[in-house]
Amino acid sequence: MISGRTLAQGAGCEDKMSRLYIDEVSCCYLSEEDYRALGLSDGMNLLLTSPHGSAVLRAGVDKGLPKGMVFIPMGPWANMLTGTDTKGCGMPGFKGVEVEVTPTDEKVLDIRELMLRGR
Amino acid sequence: MIIKGGIVYDPANGIFGEEMDICIENGRIAEDAGGEVIDARGLLVMPGGVDAHSHIAGPKLNTGRIMRPDDSRMGTEPRTGVCRPSTGYTVPNCYAIGYRYARLGYTTAFEAATPIIEARHTHEELEEIPIVDKGALTLFGSNWTVMECVRENDMEKLAAYVAWGLRAARGYGVKIVNPGGGEAWGFGSNVKSIHDPVPHFDVTPAQIIRALAEVNERLRLPHSIHLHFNNLGRPGNYTTAIETLELLKDIKPSRMRQVVHVAHMQFSAYGGTGWKDFESKASVIADYFNQTDHATMDLGQIIFGPATTMTADAPLEYANARIGHQKWSNHDIELEESSGVVPWVYMRKMPVNAVQWAIGLELALLTKDPWKVVMTTDHPNGGPFVNYPEIIALLMSREKREEEMKTLHEVVRSRSTLPSIEREIDWSEIVIMTRAAPARILGLEDKGHLGIGADADISIYNIRPDEIDPSKDHAKVKAGMSRAKYTIKGGAVVVRDGEIVAAPQGRTYWVDAAVPERDMDRMLSSLKEKFERYYSIRMSNYMVQDAYLSNPFVVRAGVQPLKEVI
């Protein structure tokens, strides 16, 4: 899994409570091949699990992605999956996290539920 | 305030070690005064130190800090009731710069090189330096507009641009570094002599230097052009130095001062055809200064140990990085300059370093007139300014020089004339080289002396000139000069017994030079085009705004008020 900036994520990043921003950062993108292999279609959700945590995101396609890679715009959903180890340099691993991807019927939490989950 | 009973050195006013009282009223030297009495009986008293060439503020300083956390870790001092924390040795943080100058008894320091477009950053840092008065020289030597005016031989337009540039940068004077080389470096090359044309611009360094010198006098600027020669730092470059100085011999100064000030002469007094036969040509250079009267110099003395080289001479820094196998930062500045930063270490057993060390001292000792010499290390290029007391001790004591030379590579004896020099500088000459001359060279009328009306910037040292013999007691000289007993800045005690007791905000000097309105208009219309087509920022966002000078001191020059442009 890699996370990164996108236009919509950027436009909303100083307006974090906006629908636009939240829709953008709660979506995960797969290659066309993987998307098809998982039998996904519009409106379906994915459960992503990494060694550091898990989250449910909406599934999308990014034609620019190679097989086996998941892209999530930077934000709270991506960070559910990243670890805190900085390898002594202050920077956690935002890119290159191994994740397991399973289609799910669970819904995508709203931002408040997500942030306060388990508290 | 009255300073009582000190042994006063004020060579600008013909006072060479006389016991006398000094009165201070409203921040200036006065006929008489009341209030606090400072007992200076028998102690060495002189005007506050003036550093005419030091790198203390601006992007290259932060580049040095950021690439050298190792250096920031040296010299850490926690905050006190008065002081904010200090860090760094060769690249101190802003607070340390102010406190350390004050502890040495220095009350004024000028940043030697700032590109106009980055002057806002320079002023942001100058604002953070406590205590000392300061100013910044502005870079013009590889500037497109300058070179185009020179090519068109349009001196009126050039004068207008220099006046505008000084105002835009809130700068104090015209700095020229490796003229033309900064532009050539834009495509990775350099100019090799003063007659080597600058690629794409069809002008030579010689033409740039001469034009800027003429314009400097046309504008009656307080300071002369301040020149870092082409080929600086390269073996055999003393010929470039003399050839360049010859260019300027016939220019008439518009004020009672030199026509050209040479930056860190040490780095341009080299003989040899390469590093293997590298040798000192300080005696040739000193002879030239002894025979002419249009030039002054600062030393750029090296200090053994760590340094951080930083200069607008970017090709030189590239060469330094390669020779020293050092990390290298480079920074090209659109339409104006290039620059570089490279950490360095001067080593006693390294033949070239030993000779460089000797050259600085030779220049000071062989130049007969101390008014032509300013003591500097080109901080932090030759080493940090906190080492000035070491240089003072070396200049005052042949014995100390002999002791030092024993620890150096033996070439120092064969490739410099230092071993044969007997001269020992006296206190008056030290005061000239560290106070009176730099103030006069910069054109700071109220500094560097203790006449009535002068700024009450005074240093008092725990040294009894009537009792010690600097030639023998050089260790006491060095210790005493390292920690002022008192430093008084603008009439306020800022250092007592070597400790900072107050940290007021100093002033920032800049020069507002007037030019005829029609020249300014003509210049601005072509400058506007540069902003439309080439600069990456808008003209209206270019000039340094008033907000960046909380305590400005404006020196007026030129002939008629400058037209308000923005």
Place this chain on the structure above:
Amino acid sequence: MRLQIEDVLCTFCGCLCDDIRVEVDGGRIEKVRGACRLGSSKIMGHSRIKSPMIRVNGELREASYEEAYRKAAEILVSAKHPLLYGWASTTCEALKKGILLAEEIGGVVDTTATVCHGPSIIGIEEKGLVGSTLGQIKNRADLIVFWGCNPSEAHPRHTLRYSSNASGRFIPEGRKDRKVLVIDVRETRTARNADRFLRIQPGTDYEMISALRMIIGGKAESLPEDVAGVSRKELVEIAEMMRSAKFGAIFFGLGLTHSRGRYKNVDNALSLVSELNSHTKFVIMAMRGHYNVTGAGQVLAWSSGYPMAVDYARGAPYYNPGETSCCDLLSRRDVDAAMIIASDPASNLPRGCVEALAEMPVIQIDPFENPTTFFADVVIPSAIAGIEAEGTAYRMDGLSLRLRKLVDTEYPSDVEILQAILDNVRRLRDDN
């Protein structure tokens, strides 16, 4: 009265565009011209935090500014080791106050750089930075390389103003006179507009850079036929593109700093550029994200000697990224209170750090609500720098520019807020 303000700075991304036109009518911004979508949505504005708030029994309740300042000061004074975090989207003047506050309370100042280009800074500590202003690239660069960055989405006007599509003195035809090379793990919008796109496997940046260094150093034949999925032939072509440029510029992004290797990737890239200068002219620049993340590093550097992660607990600045950086401090529970200014660590830090934040008292200073607000105990709304308050910001190339004030506001500026907190801290200290 309708007022047209020219040459306004956009306080959104590190491009810090300074050519925006804004129409103001009756103290309100009516129109923004010349900015990209990111910039205009910020300048046009959106919903704000209405009033200061203090958390009482788990709920945020409206409070006066005075109450909020006092509560914030109490939190900071009673903390043993507070973290003052953010600073990338406010002015240098605000950070100056923040540093003074940190000195007085023995706190840590860290900026969002540590989770962005922090590794780039560590790389620079190792190798130095061979760079230039953006205008130098605009006027001269005939080769632009985007490595692990995607300006089309993150810095939309970069290519037009400074790089691929800009024209300049020695590049009169703009895009026609330049080659654009994109190196990335996915085919981004930037890649689609390039002359050449090199797709690499995730986490292999280091190998690619090393291979290019070997080719440029004349050791191509020692390379295997295939370097982490890229053929030697292709790498030789890319190296040749670089070496034959008259002036090359590499812009790199989080693709280098966030992936395997982190600062080592940047270190290696800096070495590559340094070595290219033995053959031609080359510069490199980090694509800094927030509009003043560069300035935050500059202010910290001249104040403390270090550009991020500065701990004042010992009375003198102490710096050790990996120890004094926010992510490590939080995950180790090494700080016991946090003041967050103009940023959103709740969204931007890993979950483990956010949990730590949830356990400690948090002060938030921001014009806008964001997920960090869920965890804040004191919320202090502020004026938007560059729109409602003046100040200084530094563009990604280190050029400093002055932000203008376009409209009046009731909200205090970050500088005023921090000064008020500082005053309250001093008062509390004097009382004790």
